Amino acid sequence: xxxxxxxxxxxxxxxxxxxxxxxxxxxxxxxxxxxxxxxxxxxxxxxxxxxxxxxxxxxxxxxxxxxxxxxxxxxxxxxxxxxxxxxxxxxxxxxxxxxxxxxxxxxxxxxxx
Amino acid sequence: xxxxxxxxxxxxxxxxxxxxxxxxxxxxxxxxxxxxxxxxxxxxxxxxxxxxxxxxxxxxxxxxxxxxxxxxxxxxxxxxxxxx
Numbered sequence: 047x048x049x050x051x052x053x054x055x056x057x058x059x060x061x062x063x064x065x066x067x068x069x070x071x072x073x074x075x076x077x078x079x080x081x082x083x084x085x086x087x088x089x090x091x092x093x094x095x096x097x098x099x100x101x102x103x104x105x106x107x108x109x110x111x112x113x114x115x116x117x118x119x120x121x122x123x124x125x126x127x128x129x130x131x132x133x134x135x136x137x138x139x140x141x142x143x144x145x146x147x148x149x150x151x152x153x154x155x156x157x158x159x
Numbered sequence: 160x161x162x163x164x165x166x167x168x169x170x171x172x173x174x175x176x177x178x179x180x181x182x183x184x185x186x187x188x189x190x191x192x193x194x195x196x197x198x199x200x201x202x203x204x205x206x207x208x209x210x211x212x213x214x215x216x217x218x219x220x221x222x223x224x225x226x227x228x229x230x231x232x233x234x235x236x237x238x239x240x241x242x243x
Binding site for chain 1: 163166167170173174176177183184185186188189190192193196197199200203204206207210212215216218219222223225226229230232233234235236237239240
């Protein structure tokens with residue numbers, strides 16, 4: 047029973063991964079691509095690791111299950127921090143926004159100083 | 160378990176399309192970051208496929224490797240301008 051729930055969570059995680067990479071391919075801009083792909087792939091891979099945790103518990107491999115559970119907060123922290131640093135670096139590098147973008151708050155903040 | 164790993168490898172190939180096409184350097188960096196995080200998921204599934212517990216250690220190390228690589232490339236971008 048626990049193993050079936052784990053497999054269902056893994057399927058949902060793979061679907062989230064696929065939609066994130068679809069966003070990476072289809073969106074027009076660096077910042078849009080960051081926003082779409084980073085959030086979806088974080089949740090998808092965390093789903094896969096949580097499914098690994100449940101299946102490891104069901105199969106009687108507790109060290110595998112605990113290490114998969116430790117990977118969850120690590121993925122949340124590192125992917126979010128890395129994507130934020132990447133967006134800031136890309137903006138300072140001078141990459142233009144998409145021409146139909148509505149506003150650029152970061153540029154306004156830098157202009158005030 | 161094996162078809163799930165094959166689906167994830169197909170998603171990684173889609174990621175490599177963006178690395179190939181990407182107009183600016185930041186697009187390629189985003190794609191490589193996502194590639195590394197999907198490798199973590201594949202490693203977790205491989206450890207279930209082979210029933211080996213040491214493969215999940217590779218996943219834990221790979222998370223930090225992707226993080227350090229992304230931070231290093233972002234710092235590299237901050238120091239330069241688009242026209243160089």
